[in-house]
Amino acid sequence: xxxxxxxxxxxxxxxxxSLELRCNYSYGATPYLFWxxxxxxxxxxxLLKYFSGDTLVQGIKGFEAxxxxxxxxxxxxxxxxxxxxxxxxxxxxxxxxxxxxxxxxKGTMLLVxx
Amino acid sequence: xxxxxQSPTHLIKTRGQQVTLRCSSQSGHNTVSWYQQALGQGPxxxxxxxREEENGRGNFPPRFSGLQFxxxxxxxxxxxxxxDDSALYLCASSKKLAGVRSVADEQYFGxxxxxxxx
Numbered sequence: 001x002x003x004x005x006x007x008x009x010x011x012x013x014x015x016x017x018s019l020e021l022r023c024n025y026s027y028g029a030t031p032y033l034f035w036x037x038x039x040x041x042x043x044x045x046x047l048l049k050y051f052s053g054d055t056l057v058q059g060i061k062g063f064e065a066x067x068x069x070x071x072x073x074x075x076x077x078x079x080x081x082x083x084x085x086x087x088x089x090x091x092x093x094x095x096x097x098x099x100x101x102x103x104x105x106k107g108t109m110l111l112v113x114x
Numbered sequence: 115x116x117x118x119x120q121s122p123t124h125l126i127k128t129r130g131q132q133v134t135l136r137c138s139s140q141s142g143h144n145t146v147s148w149y150q151q152a153l154g155q156g157p158x159x160x161x162x163x164x165r166e167e168e169n170g171r172g173n174f175p176p177r178f179s180g181l182q183f184x185x186x187x188x189x190x191x192x193x194x195x196x197x198d199d200s201a202l203y204l205c206a207s208s209k210k211l212a213g214v215r216s217v218a219d220e221q222y223f224g225x226x227x228x229x230x231x232x
Binding site: 004036041042043044045046049090092101102103104105106107 | 159170172222223224
């Protein structure tokens with residue numbers, strides 16, 4: 001069965017500093033990979049996704065993520081964090097065959113300090 | 115383009131009762147997935163409906179059931195509510211092309227229904 005691990009429950013970053021959120025997955029083959037953001041009281045918004053090809057993917061709001069097959073990782077990065085980025089971030093995987101469902105990690109709460 | 119909407123926003127029920135949650139798909143979408151998000155957890159897949167039939171199910175008991183209507187809207191029904199059913203229930207819609215493994219069918223989420231069972 002596929003699984004997703006987000007080792008950091010909370011991360012605090014100063015506004016303007018860089019950010020990296022970690023995500024590791026367990027799956028028999030290369031899955032499809034996603035990062036979602038959830039603001040308080042809101043649903044999930046897709047930031048970016050990886051299906052194949054270039055292992056560095058660009059997303060919305062200035063986020064990017066890098067797929068590293070050897071490390072089974074898909075870490076999310078942003079060079080300069082804004083206060084509005086404070087939210088909960090979820091990494092998710094979907095199987096590359098079969099019906100399409102998402103398996104989510106437990107999330108990382110990003111706090112941005114002034 | 116209308117996004118995914120869910121109703122009600124919040125709901126309080128008593129243990130043992132039944133509840134129905136509703137979801138309207140984004141325009142042009144034909145597939146609906148339901149997820150349960152307990153406090154402090156990531157969403158967990160409950161089931162998916164495509165063309166009014168269940169198209170996959172997660173590890174949830176039969177008292178969780180669903181429907182999809184011809185207009186692709188959907189309902190999630192939970193019978194015999196338990197305290198652990200308290201959670202945010204998220205609906206996501208996507209567009210599945212017949213005969214095509216739509217690459218993970220990019221899912222668009224609604225704002226959720228917060229269910230509290232007392």
